[in-house]
Amino acid sequence: MSYSDQSHLFRQIVMDHYRNPRNKGLAKDPRGYMTVRLKNPSCGDDLTVQIKTEGEKILEIRQQGEGCSICCASASMMSELLEAETISEAEEIIRQFKLMVQAEDYDAEKIGDAVSLQGVSRLPQRVKCATLGWQAAERGLKQIQKNRSEGRADHHEGAIEADVDKEDEHEI
Amino acid sequence: MxxxxxxxxxxxxxxxxxxxxxxxxxxxxxxxxxxxxxxxxxxxxECVLKVMDDYYRHYGVNVARGVDAIGYKATHAFEEVREQTARFIGAKKASEIVYVRNTTEALNLVAYSYGNQVLKEGDEIVVSAAEHHANYVPWQELAKRKKARLVVAEPDENGVVTPEILENYLSDKTKIVALFHISNVLGASNDLKALAERTHEAGAVFVADGAQGIVHERPDVTDWDLDFYAFSAHKLLGPTGIGVLWGKKELLDQMPPWQFGGEMIDQVDIYDTTYAEVPQRFEAGTMPIAEVLGMGAALDYVDSVxxxxxxxxxxxxxxxxxxxxxxxxxxxxxxxxxxxxxxxxxxxxxxxxxxxxxxxxxxxxxxxxxxxxxxxxxxxxxxxxxxxxxxxxxxxxxxxxxxxxxxxxxxxxxxxxx
Known part of the structure; x- marks a missing residue:
């Protein structure tokens, strides 16, 4: 595929996720979901992700929020990719996506439609937009595992609200 | 064209x-x-960059310390800008000019030092629904500290707070009115002179956020009879890290310091300290000297244009x-x-x-x-x-x-x- 064919295809994928977002809208009853709301106070992006798990398996991901096309399309792709995966598979997919937007080597096989956002790696000022939904999912999955390791029966549900974290900052 | x-x-x-x-x-x-x-x-x-560069190259020493000639030169230049700033905004005295980091710090200074002292439970602070966070959150916090009420005035459809609108929000409990000079989003201009007059009739003090205003219109703090006016140099061609709180001398004089340390003291005894006069009382520690000089050059440039x-x-x-x-x-x-x-x-x-x-x-x-x-x-x-x-x-x-x-x-x- 030539570069222009590929970019044409990628553009269609991004636009499709932006205009027809997958898994959009939050569950009316949040019981049974890990709900994570992440905000980027510097730009106003505000995204909520809900994850329903059973044991190791992700049964459902919902997402809803306010943000630019990159933020919203990316969250839609995330929700589609992670659904039906195991928690550890999902974490690997998130890791690969982050590598891609940070212009590092990554495994394109793992991240499906989200490969269409590879152009973000040239736009460092938009990396936070692209990763907001993924960070929310990552936080939720971490919390579920933490709860489980503490032996909590309700480990798979809860609510987290935070500003976009800075854990991607380079350690000094 | x-x-x-x-x-x-x-x-x-x-x-x-x-x-x-x-x-x-x-x-x-x-x-x-x-x-x-x-x-x-x-x-x-360029002239702002040059003045700052010259200071660091040729007389980059601290101010108000010691008796050496080079220190005197720096101190003199630093204090000259205070006088220039006073003239620029129509202040009566150079001692009414307090150097601060920026508009935000100036407004926080008023909220802490003045606000903490005068506000009592049940008093009211009036702001508008079109304020920058710098002229909103400090008053919100002050209201919480003092169990006072934050009253939020709704501007007209153009974003202007007219004197008539303000009147609807004033009461005998109003102690502070804090409004923008020009809005940073809607570009609306407030008539500060008329707003200060209404505020004074209600027995309150008038604080103006001049961050955007001074970029477009020269304030005349004396003619407009304001009580406090805050601005940053960096929006007005000057460097970042320096701004000004202007306050009426009689108000500044009754305000306690809000940061403590060097340069702001009078006499330090073992268990107690008396504080310097205004404005040094509010300028603890070494100030951004090059930035002050850069601000002076910026004000000169504005005058030339x-x-x-x-x-x-x-x-x-x-x-x-x-x-x-x-x-x-x-x-x-x-x-x-x-x-x-x-x-x-x-x-x-x-x-x-x-x-x-x-x-x-x-x-x-x-x-x-x-x-x-x-x-x-x-x-x-x-x-x-x-x-x-x-x-x-x-x-x-x-x-x-x-x-x-x-x-x-x-x-x-x-x-x-x-």
């Missing part, structure tokens, strides 16, 4: 003065930079931006009547402001997308965020035309990715 005829107070054209600003030569994404984010901070003229020129050039550019955007028709302008200060808040219809900003950025146009540190105004407009193009007097009509061309293409926002 018109700008050929428009000349500065010292007889120069826009093309001439652009040469004073090194960043007018800058490039962004392979295009000449078009800087339309002047509401965030201004570009700096003249507020008349600044106002007229901003109005020409602002008017063309609003008319041009309205002619294109793919957008919503939120302040179609307040373009005179060169600040235009708008959105491209159906396009998130960050997506649109990415299109402008790709063409070398730097503007602001977001809530502009002004969520109260976003609520007032009932939007999440907007684009804001804010011009300055060194911007050109050619730049505005390019901006309008790019505005037509802002719907193709995914281009930035490919």
């Amino acid at each position: 018109c700008e050929e005829k428009l000349l500065t107070a010292d007889g120069r054209s826009v093309a001439d003065i652009r040469k004073d600003f090194p960043m007018t030569e800058a490039e962004e994404n392979g295009h000449p930079l078009i800087y339309f984010n002047n509401g965030a901070t201004s570009l700096k003229p 003249g507020y008349d020129f600044i106002r007229r050039q901003n109005e020409i550019l602002g008017k063309r931006m609003v008319e041009g955007l309205q002619a294109i028709g793919n957008n919503t302008v939120y302040n179609p009547n307040n373009y005179a200060n060169g600040v235009i808040a708008y959105n491209i219809d159906g396009v998130h402001p960050h997506d649109a900003a990415g299109v402008y950025d790709r063409e070398g146009i730097s503007l602001r997308a977001g809530h502009h540190c002004n969520q109260p105004t976003m609520r007032f407009l009932d939007v999440q965020s907007t684009l804001r193009a804010s011009v300055s007097f060194y911007n050109t009509t050619e730049e505005v035309e390019k901006f309008l061309e790019v505005s037509k293409k802002a719907g193709d926002f995914l281009d930035v990715l490919f």
Whole structure:
């Protein structure tokens, strides 16, 4: 595929996720979901992700929020990719996506439609937009595992609200 | 177009003065930079950079310490700017000028030092629904500390707080009224003289956030009979890290210090300390000396250009931006009547402001997308965020035309990715 064919295809994928977002809208009853709301106070992006798990398996991901096309399309792709995966598979997919937007080597096989956002790696000022939904999912999955390791029966549900974290900052 | 005829107070054209600003030569994404984010901070003229460089190269020592000649020179220059600033804003005394970091720090100083002292439970503080967070959150916090009430005045449809509107929110419990001079989102201008008069009739003090105002209109704090006026140098061609709190001497005199340490003391005994007079009482520790000197050069530069020129050039550019955007028709302008200060808040219809900003950025146009540190105004407009193009007097009509061309293409926002 030539570069222009590929970019044409990628553009269609991004636009499709932006205009027809997958898994959009939050569950009316949040019981049974890990709900994570992440905000980027510097730009106003505000995204909520809900994850329903059973044991190791992700049964459902919902997402809803306010943000630019990159933020919203990316969250839609995330929700589609992670659904039906195991928690550890999902974490690997998130890791690969982050590598891609940070212009590092990554495994394109793992991240499906989200490969269409590879152009973000040239736009460092938009990396936070692209990763907001993924960070929310990552936080939720971490919390579920933490709860489980503490032996909590309700480990798979809860609510987290935070500003976009800075854990991607380079350690000094 | 018109700008050929428009000349500065010292007889120069826009093309001439652009040469004073090194960043007018800058490039962004392979295009000449078009800087339309002047509401965030201004570009700096060469003379400001030179004054700061000279200080560090030739007399870069601390002020108000010791008796050496070089220290005297630095101190003298540092205090000269205080006098110059006082003259610039029509203050009666140089001692009414307190050096601070920026407008935010100036307003916090008033909220802590003055507010903590005078406010009692049940008292009221009036702000407007169009304040920058710097003139909103400090008062919100003060109200919480003192169990006072924050009263939020709704501006008119143009974003202006008229004296008549203010009157509706004043009561015998009002102790402080804090309002913007010019709005950072809607470009609306408040008549501070009339607002201060109404405030005083109600027995309260009037605090003005001049961060955007002083960029467009010279305040006359004495004639307008204000009580406090706050501004930052960096929006007015000066360096970052220095700003001014002006306060009436009799008010500053009764205010306790809010930060403690060197330079602000009178006598330090073992268990107690008496404090220096105003303004040093509020200037703890070594101040940003080079920045103070840079601010002095910036004020000189503003005088050489003249507020008349600044106002007229901003109005020409602002008017063309609003008319041009309205002619294109793919957008919503939120302040179609307040373009005179060169600040235009708008959105491209159906396009998130960050997506649109990415299109402008790709063409070398730097503007602001977001809530502009002004969520109260976003609520007032009932939007999440907007684009804001804010011009300055060194911007050109050619730049505005390019901006309008790019505005037509802002719907193709995914281009930035490919």
